[in-house]
Amino acid sequence: MLNKTFSPPGQSAFAARFEAQKIAFGPVVFQCVRYAWKRGMLQALADAGEGGLTIDELAARGTWTEYALKVVLETCLSAGVVYLQNDHYTLDKSGYCVLTDKITQINLDFNHDICYRGLFHLDESLDREQPVGLQTLGDWPTLYEGMSALPEPAKTSWFAFDHHYSDISLPSVLPDIFATAPRRLMDIGANTGKFSCAALAYNSKVELHLVDLKNQLAVADVALQTAGLRNRAHLHSINLLDAGLPLPAGMDVIWMSQFLSCFSETAIAGILQRVAGALAPNGQVLIMDTFWDRQRYDIASYCLINTSPYFTAMASGNSKIYESGDYIRLAERAGLRLLTVRDDIGYCHSLLRFERADAGEANG
Structure with a gap:
C-alpha cells in the first residue's frame, strides 16, 4: 500500500x-x-x-x-x-x-501558455470529464487533435515541455528496446517522429511501424524523410479510441512513451488488450512513462502530480499522471505479465517491460 x-x-x-x-x-x-x-x-x-x-x-x-x-x-x-x-x-x-534553471523555465511557460486560462474551467472539466479549458486554445474535442494547429506561444511551450523530459531519456533506453533483437518494432503515439528517427538510425535492420492520428503522422513523415529514413517506416493513421480499428500484427516490440497517460483507465485497458493481440510470439511491450510514485525526489513527484490537472482541463478530460501500479494492473488484465522495471531514466522516467502472460506456456 x-x-x-x-x-x-x-x-x-x-x-x-x-x-x-x-x-x-x-x-x-x-x-x-x-x-x-x-x-x-x-x-x-x-x-x-x-x-x-x-x-x-x-x-x-x-x-x-x-x-x-x-x-x-x-x-x-x-x-x-x-x-x-x-x-x-x-x-x-x-x-x-x-x-x-531550464526545467523551471519550461514549467513556467507551459503552465502560463497552455494551462493558466484553461484551469479556470477545472471544476467543470472534472464534473464532466471533458477538457472544457481547451476552448481557450482552440475548438477541438481533445488537445491531441489540435496539436499541430496550436497557436503560439502555446505550441512552442507545449513541445518544449514534452520534449525536454523525454529527449534526455531516449538515448539511454535504445539498448533496452533492441535487447531482444526485434525486426518489427511499433511506435504507438509517434508524435513528431523523434523516437522513430532515433530507432531507425540506431538499428539499420529494424522495420518500424508508426501509429498516431493523421495530423501527427504528417509531421512525423516529414521528419523521417528529412532524416532519409522513410523507406523503413510504415505509417498507420489510427485513432486508438476507436476500438474497431485494428493494430498492425506480428510485432516483436511495441513501444509506448508518455502515451498511455493521455487516456482514461478504461481506454488504457482497451489499448493494452489490442497491443497484447498485436504481439508476435515472444514479443514484448515496453512502456516508458513518468510515474509519480517511482520518483527518487519529492520535487519530481510534486511536478508530476500537478501535471494531472492539465490533462483534465486541457488535454483529454479523463487522463492523468498515473501510479506505476495502475499500468501494471491494467496490463495484467489485458493478458500481459510484468518482466522488469527500470527507474531513474533521465529526469523522471521509468521503463516497464511486459510479455504476454501465456508466453511462458507457449515456450514450454
Whole structure:
C-alpha cells in the first residue's frame, strides 16, 4: 500500500496556516514572479550582485515604473525569490532557479501558455470529464487533435515541455528496446517522429511501424524523410479510441512513451488488450512513462502530480499522471505479465517491460 506525505514532520498549526495562504495566493505569486523574470527584473538584480538595487535605482533605468517594481518585487519577496536588506533588493536562491534553471523555465511557460486560462474551467472539466479549458486554445474535442494547429506561444511551450523530459531519456533506453533483437518494432503515439528517427538510425535492420492520428503522422513523415529514413517506416493513421480499428500484427516490440497517460483507465485497458493481440510470439511491450510514485525526489513527484490537472482541463478530460501500479494492473488484465522495471531514466522516467502472460506456456 502506498503511503506518502509532503508535509514536514511536526509541522505546527501556524506553519500549516501559512502554507495554506501560499495556496490561496498561488496564482498571484505565479504571475508576478513570471513578470519579474520575463521583463528583466530578476536579471537586473542578478547583474547587480550581492549589493542589490533599490527601487529608485531600478526605476532610473526607465524600463519599469516605480509602481510596477514595488508591486512585483514585494510579491517576489514574499515568495522567497528576492530578499530585501537596507532597502536593496537582491536575488535569492529561488530567484536564481527561475532565472537559470531550464526545467523551471519550461514549467513556467507551459503552465502560463497552455494551462493558466484553461484551469479556470477545472471544476467543470472534472464534473464532466471533458477538457472544457481547451476552448481557450482552440475548438477541438481533445488537445491531441489540435496539436499541430496550436497557436503560439502555446505550441512552442507545449513541445518544449514534452520534449525536454523525454529527449534526455531516449538515448539511454535504445539498448533496452533492441535487447531482444526485434525486426518489427511499433511506435504507438509517434508524435513528431523523434523516437522513430532515433530507432531507425540506431538499428539499420529494424522495420518500424508508426501509429498516431493523421495530423501527427504528417509531421512525423516529414521528419523521417528529412532524416532519409522513410523507406523503413510504415505509417498507420489510427485513432486508438476507436476500438474497431485494428493494430498492425506480428510485432516483436511495441513501444509506448508518455502515451498511455493521455487516456482514461478504461481506454488504457482497451489499448493494452489490442497491443497484447498485436504481439508476435515472444514479443514484448515496453512502456516508458513518468510515474509519480517511482520518483527518487519529492520535487519530481510534486511536478508530476500537478501535471494531472492539465490533462483534465486541457488535454483529454479523463487522463492523468498515473501510479506505476495502475499500468501494471491494467496490463495484467489485458493478458500481459510484468518482466522488469527500470527507474531513474533521465529526469523522471521509468521503463516497464511486459510479455504476454501465456508466453511462458507457449515456450514450454
